[in-house]
Amino acid sequence: MCRILKIITTLLALLAHAGAMADEISVPAWKLAVASGRGVLENPLAGRGKQETFLLPAFSYYGERFFISNLTAGYNLVEEDSFYIDLVARPNEDGLYYLAGDVRVVSLTSLLGLDPYGGDNEPIKVERNVSIVAGPNATLVTDPVDISFSYFHDITGVHNGSETHLSFNKRYRLFGGAISWGLGVVNKDADLVDYYYRLRDTEMGFNSSLWFNQPEQDDVTDHYTRLSYAYPLTKNVELRLAAKYNRFDMDGRHAQLMEKSETLSWFVGIQYSIGSEQ
Amino acid sequence: MKTRLSCLLLALCVSNAGNAAELRVTPSLCAINDDDSRCDIPVKVLFSSDDPARFCLSISGRGLIRCFDGGAARELQLYVSAEEDVLFRVTEEVSGKDVATASLKVARYRPKRHRRHYGWGLL
Numbered sequence: 253m254c255r256i257l258k259i260i261t262t263l264l265a266l267l268a269h270a271g272a273m274a275d276e277i278s279v280p281a282w283k284l285a286v287a288s289g290r291g292v293l294e295n296p297l298a299g300r301g302k303q304e305t306f307l308l309p310a311f312s313y314y315g316e317r318f319f320i321s322n323l324t325a326g327y328n329l330v331e332e333d334s335f336y337i338d339l340v341a342r343p344n345e346d347g348l349y350y351l352a353g354d355v356r357v358v359s360l361t362s363l364l365g366l367d368p369y370g371g372d373n374e375p376i377k378v379e380r381n382v383s384i385v386a387g388p389n390a391t392l393v394t395d396p397v398d399i400s401f402s403y404f405h406d407i408t409g410v411h412n413g414s415e416t417h418l419s420f421n422k423r424y425r426l427f428g429g430a431i432s433w434g435l436g437v438v439n440k441d442a443d444l445v446d447y448y449y450r451l452r453d454t455e456m457g458f459n460s461s462l463w464f465n466q467p468e469q470d471d472v473t474d475h476y477t478r479l480s481y482a483y484p485l486t487k488n489v490e491l492r493l494a495a496k497y498n499r500f501d502m503d504g505r506h507a508q509l510m511e512k513s514e515t516l517s518w519f520v521g522i523q524y525s526i527g528s529e530q
Numbered sequence: 531m532k533t534r535l536s537c538l539l540l541a542l543c544v545s546n547a548g549n550a551a552e553l554r555v556t557p558s559l560c561a562i563n564d565d566d567s568r569c570d571i572p573v574k575v576l577f578s579s580d581d582p583a584r585f586c587l588s589i590s591g592r593g594l595i596r597c598f599d600g601g602a603a604r605e606l607q608l609y610v611s612a613e614e615d616v617l618f619r620v621t622e623e624v625s626g627k628d629v630a631t632a633s634l635k636v637a638r639y640r641p642k643r644h645r646r647h648y649g650w651g652l653l
Contacts (some may be wrong), residue, residue: 270555275645276643276644277642277645278640278641278642279640279641279643315645316641319646321646321648322648323648324646326646328643331643331644336643338646340648343647391644391647393644398647419647421647434647458586474542484543
């Protein structure tokens with residue numbers, strides 16, 4: 253992972269010499285795109301490996317005020333040259349990790365039949381729902397970097413938790429294409445972490461190992477780095493590369509539920525798009 | 531050499547001054563919202579020429595508006611309804627030769643928005 257960080261740092265240093273793009277869209281505009289290629293989505297939850305994908309769809313719509321960008325919908329309250337404020341709603345990312353099916357947590361002691369309480373040898377099934385979080389986002393737009401701050405709260409009553417984002421993003425021209433990067437810090441409060449990353453008493457049953465590893469209820473602070481590059485081949489076709497590296501704070505998370513403290517997801521492919529957005 | 535160049539420029543100026551004709555359209559730009567189908571606007575057309583010949587004002591692609599005598603400034607108030615740029619032209623009535631042109635530009639206003647950085651979440 254250190255090597256990946258070094259590569260990303262080198263790329264970011266290279267970008268200092270590239271020109272920032274006037275990243276604006278004349279509205280109304282929409283774009284529907286499908287990328288075909290190969291990618292890997294790494295899931296940090298227990299028992300989840302790397303999920304391979306061959307398609308990556310994308311959709312965006314920007315109206316006078318309302319916009320959709322993939323899974324995010326928003327309403328623009330203020331739009332100036334140097335900053336904008338939106339009200340945003342989006343699915344919480346932790347819930348998405350559970351979408352690929354139930355998570356099965358295996359306890360080593362019970363697997364080996366060493367549980368002093370005679371716990372069940374069967375792996376336990378953990379199910380969690382996807383929540384929609386919503387709230388304000390404020391972004392300061394400058395030449396070298398856009399700085400965003402968001403506060404989102406669960407509006408679906410799934411966990412009643414909230415998350416706070418601070419991120420740095422920018423898109424530049426590079427080698428005839430466009431490269432965009434993002435660095436972010438996300439704080440998730442104890443209610444959210446408790447719902448997604450601590451086990452219920454009923455789930456742990458009499459399994460001492462699961463009880464032993466149950467963390468104190470606490471908030472977490474995760475980090476991510478995102479990098480993508482698009483190189484136009486024709487008017488509607490472009491080469492697309494995207495990668496996202498996540499580093500998770502494991503302190504408030506049950507070690508047998510959340511196996512990986514780092515994940516790397518990526519996609520490389522050819523994207524075909526239609527729409528009025530350029 | 532300098533004197534010759536000055537004489538040449540002076541000669542051009544005098545020659546131009548003899549046939550000076552000017553056509554102005556005010557305003558020269560009509561800005562409409564992207565969802566508006568056309569620009570509807572009153573415009574002032576001002577033509578001036580030292581030549582006392584008869585001239586005709588027309589809109590390119592639409593036809594004749596009016597003919598009038600030159601030698602004095604002429605001002606017309608028109609109401610324009612157009613989807614695209616409108617080209618006004620003044621021609622000599624007898625020869626049909628172009629004397630002056632001016633245009634009313636129709637510009638569609640499309641507000642701009644910063645591109646958002648909300649990704650897929652997982653990628």
